[in-house]
Amino acid sequence: MWSDLGIDLKAHDALLSMLGGAYQDIFLSQKNRPEGMKYFDFVMSEVHGLRIKELMDAKAQGRKVIGSYCVFVPEELILAVDGVSVGLCAGAEFGFEAAETVLPRNMCSLIKSAFGFKLGKVCPYVEACDVVVGENTCDGKKKAYEILSPLLNDFYVIDLPQMKSEAGKALLKQEYVKFVKKLEDASGKKVTVESLKKGIEITNAKRRAVKRLADIRKANPAPISGLDALLINQVFFYDDPIRFTDSVNKLCDELEERVKKGVGVFDKNTARVIISGCPMAVPNWKIPMLVESSNAVIVGEESCVGERGARWITEADGSTVEKLVENITERYFNIDCAVFTPNPSRVEYVKEMTKKLNAEGVIHYSLQFCHPYIVESMPAEAELEKAGIPTLRLETDYSQEDAGQLKTRIEAFVERVHKK
Numbered sequence: 001m002w003s004d005l006g007i008d009l010k011a012h013d014a015l016l017s018m019l020g021g022a023y024q025d026i027f028l029s030q031k032n033r034p035e036g037m038k039y040f041d042f043v044m045s046e047v048h049g050l051r052i053k054e055l056m057d058a059k060a061q062g063r064k065v066i067g068s069y070c071v072f073v074p075e076e077l078i079l080a081v082d083g084v085s086v087g088l089c090a091g092a093e094f095g096f097e098a099a100e101t102v103l104p105r106n107m108c109s110l111i112k113s114a115f116g117f118k119l120g121k122v123c124p125y126v127e128a129c130d131v132v133v134g135e136n137t138c139d140g141k142k143k144a145y146e147i148l149s150p151l152l153n154d155f156y157v158i159d160l161p162q163m164k165s166e167a168g169k170a171l172l173k174q175e176y177v178k179f180v181k182k183l184e185d186a187s188g189k190k191v192t193v194e195s196l197k198k199g200i201e202i203t204n205a206k207r208r209a210v211k212r213l214a215d216i217r218k219a220n221p222a223p224i225s226g227l228d229a230l231l232i233n234q235v236f237f238y239d240d241p242i243r244f245t246d247s248v249n250k251l252c253d254e255l256e257e258r259v260k261k262g263v264g265v266f267d268k269n270t271a272r273v274i275i276s277g278c279p280m281a282v283p284n285w286k287i288p289m290l291v292e293s294s295n296a297v298i299v300g301e302e303s304c305v306g307e308r309g310a311r312w313i314t315e316a317d318g319s320t321v322e323k324l325v326e327n328i329t330e331r332y333f334n335i336d337c338a339v340f341t342p343n344p345s346r347v348e349y350v351k352e353m354t355k356k357l358n359a360e361g362v363i364h365y366s367l368q369f370c371h372p373y374i375v376e377s378m379p380a381e382a383e384l385e386k387a388g389i390p391t392l393r394l395e396t397d398y399s400q401e402d403a404g405q406l407k408t409r410i411e412a413f414v415e416r417v418h419k420k
């Protein structure tokens with residue numbers, strides 16, 4: 001299977017062994033984890049094994065694998081042509097040297113990592129894709145896609161608006177209509193009202209499950225660690241959606257029992273913070289690990305790998321494909337990524353989350369060279385502080401070099417917010 005996909009076995013083995021060690025140290029060493037996390041441990045242990053086999057089996061049955069790098073690519077539409085949707089964002093400092101031969105050094109780690117994985121031939125997901133979808137969000141991604149495109153068999157770009165105007169919404173709808181055509185051409189299957197409603201239903205169920213998980217996290221003591229909750233939000237992008245939904249709901253049943261009994265993963269007197277900012281793709285666990293080893297627990301993520309990616313649902317009412325695509329447009333147009341200007345709803349939601357989840361402070365996380373989030377972090381910090389919400393702005397990359405320095409800043413912040 002690996003040679004069919006053109007994987008560099010030696011590099012792939014090195015990556016997996018690094019990942020396995022980190023997983024053991026960061027996740028499996030946690031105390032008092034919910035039983036339901038066993039499923040996610042299993043998924044992670046098979047993320048480059050059984051799941052890839054499932055993708056290959058799906059392809060053998062004529063289904064198409066569609067990869068993407070952004071939550072603006074609607075999974076509903078992919079499911080409507082019986083496709084399999086996979087997230088391709090990468091969170092490891094791997095192959096950066098190769099990436100820097102085709103990209104400037106001052107690109108964010110998310111982009112460099114995606115290139116490193118592709119150029120290093122270590123990502124079976126990207127190799128399994130029949131179509132890879134990019135999107136015009138930040139300038140870094142937009143321009144990097146021009147370089148990525150010739151490296152892939154079939155690369156498709158969705159244009160995105162930059163402003164939340166009626167014209168912007170019309171552009172997004174038009175792009176989704178074009179994307180339906182692209183998916184139909186690639187799969188040889190027609191999007192029908194029935195198939196699209198089914199796609200909407202599956203995707204909404206998955207979002208409802210992670211929303212249920214997000215709501216449970218308001219309890220004190222926290223019934224699940226921020227690390228585990230992040231992991232679930234990361235698996236969201238790889239796993240079979242129906243199996244994933246079922247597993248999250250089972251875990252939530254267990255967590256609700258924990259809440260009733262007052263059982264938590266951390267002591268009740270642990271500082272509660274939320275993270276807001278750039279998405280954290282697997283295996284980017286650096287900040288949560290540092291936070292949760294500093295007498296604090298992360299109780300929510302305002303991120304695309306978190307609430308921003310899953311918080312709205314798509315209305316399923318409609319008797320034409322066009323009406324359903326309009327509903328999809330309405331849903332996705334809510335996403336308050338920092339690439340939009342202006343983007344006031346994002347900070348408003350951070351305030352709302354802080355209150356809802358009984359958080360004591362916000363850690364704003366930006367990747368180095370990510371202009372949209374770094375620029376937005378400054379007014380966001382000012383506004384949150386003005387509202388009485390202590391905020392720490394962090395800027396980092398995928399390396400471990402700054403871990404000590406970050407930990408010192410995080411510990412000082414935890415002391416500031418949590419005086420008990």
Ligand code: BJ8
Nearest residue numbers: 070071108137138140304337370
């Ligand atoms: S909707 S957050 S998934 S674009 S970190 S590559 S922004 S320079 S990831 Fe994103 Fe879609 Fe927005 Fe969400 Fe650019 Fe920043 Fe890098 Fe980023």
